[in-house]
Amino acid sequence: MAIKVMIPTPLRAYTEKKDSVELQAGTVGEALTALTSQFSELRKHLYADDGRLRSFVNVYLNDEDIRYLQKDKTQVSDGDTISIVPSIAGGARE
Amino acid sequence: MSVLRIREELSVRIRAHGAETYPHECCGALLGTDGDGAREIVEIVPLTNQRNDSPRNRFSITPEDVRDADVAARKAGLDLIGWYHSHPDAPARPSEFDREHAWPWYSYIIVSVQERVPREMNSWRLADDRGHYDAEEIVIDARASGAKSTA
Numbered sequence: 001m002a003i004k005v006m007i008p009t010p011l012r013a014y015t016e017k018k019d020s021v022e023l024q025a026g027t028v029g030e031a032l033t034a035l036t037s038q039f040s041e042l043r044k045h046l047y048a049d050d051g052r053l054r055s056f057v058n059v060y061l062n063d064e065d066i067r068y069l070q071k072d073k074t075q076v077s078d079g080d081t082i083s084i085v086p087s088i089a090g091g092a093r094e
Numbered sequence: 095m096s097v098l099r100i101r102e103e104l105s106v107r108i109r110a111h112g113a114e115t116y117p118h119e120c121c122g123a124l125l126g127t128d129g130d131g132a133r134e135i136v137e138i139v140p141l142t143n144q145r146n147d148s149p150r151n152r153f154s155i156t157p158e159d160v161r162d163a164d165v166a167a168r169k170a171g172l173d174l175i176g177w178y179h180s181h182p183d184a185p186a187r188p189s190e191f192d193r194e195h196a197w198p199w200y201s202y203i204i205v206s207v208q209e210r211v212p213r214e215m216n217s218w219r220l221a222d223d224r225g226h227y228d229a230e231e232i233v234i235d236a237r238a239s240g241a242k243s244t245a
Contacts, residue, residue, distance in 0.1 A: 008164060009128075009173050010199035019168070056195070058157040065157065085161045088177055090192040090202070091119060091145070091152035092184035 001026060003076050005035055006083040014041040028061055029072030031082055046084070058085040095231050098176075098201050098217045099134040102236045109205055109212035111140050112180035116210040118149035123163035124176040124201060133201060133230075136172055139163050143179075152191070153179045176201030176217075183207070186214040188227050196220040201230055 005021045015021060021038070025031035036043040048054050059066045060083040066074050076082070111120040123139040141159050145152040155177070167174040177200060181189075186206035188196070196202060198220045205215040217230040 006164070009175065010197045013199065056197075058160075060157070060161060083161055083164070085157045085164070086197050087154075087157065087195070088121075088160055088197075089145075089152070089154035089195040090179055090189070091148070092181035092189055093151040093191070 001076050001078045001080070003031055003078075003080045003082060005031060006081060008084055008086050010086065011042060011045055011084065014045060015039045025076060027072065028059060028066050028069075028074045028076060028082060031076060032059070032072065056087040058087060059083070060085055095229060096219060097132060097231045097233055098203075099132065099233045099235055101135070102234050104135055104138050105215070105232075105234050107138060107140075108178050108203065109215065111178075112182075112205045112207040112212045113210050115143065115149075115180065116207050117182045119143055119145075119151070119153040119180050119182060121153040121155055121177065121179040123155075123160075123167075123174060124178060124203065125163070125167045125170065125172045126175045128173055128175055133175055135175065137170070138178070139166060150182055151184070176203065178203035178205065180205045180207045180212075183209070186216045188218050193220065193224070193227060196224075196227075198222045198224065202227075203232070 007015050007019055023034045025034055061074055121143050122141045124135050125137040126135040141155050143149050143153040144156055145154050164174045186204045201217050203217045206213045217232050218227040219230055220227055
């Protein structure tokens, strides 16, 4: 399936400044594997040492968080869009 | 030091948002351009602080709001270049909690709000090694007069 992965601004330094990448995949997991194979420096920013997606990284398939679908086993269709979405938080005091 | 340009009107809106939500933290997205050494805010998107449990000293933005801000930036031909939030009754400098939750590359504007009055406003970027923040100079562009001043 031909799908598009949207790259957030902080990670474009690792995708040759591309804001999106088109690739072939059957599942979300395959898409992210293809992406990090193409751009190896991206891997450590998406995955923790145990191989799981970092807790501050959200992945959407079209309008749905993959945590509420079948996670990395979620099937994709031609024309789907995967978005890598950083978690944003902070605060004044410890 | 890196530079972050912002129109005075947008700077005023960020400060006003901090006063409006006081004593809670406000938050929002910074949409703009990132050229060689020159970063400029073109629009801001005020957002809702989702930390209902501790809004006086914490903020969080839903992934949906983050994604929507990114989509809005792309549609406008801009980049999502950073985020702003307020520190009610606290200095305009990043806390350890800020550092732990920040991403490199983004500009993080913090406005201190003391007893509902917006005070100092600073911008910071997290270093690539995530170990520390680097200050970013905010240059306020008063378009009406064409004059520029440093925050």
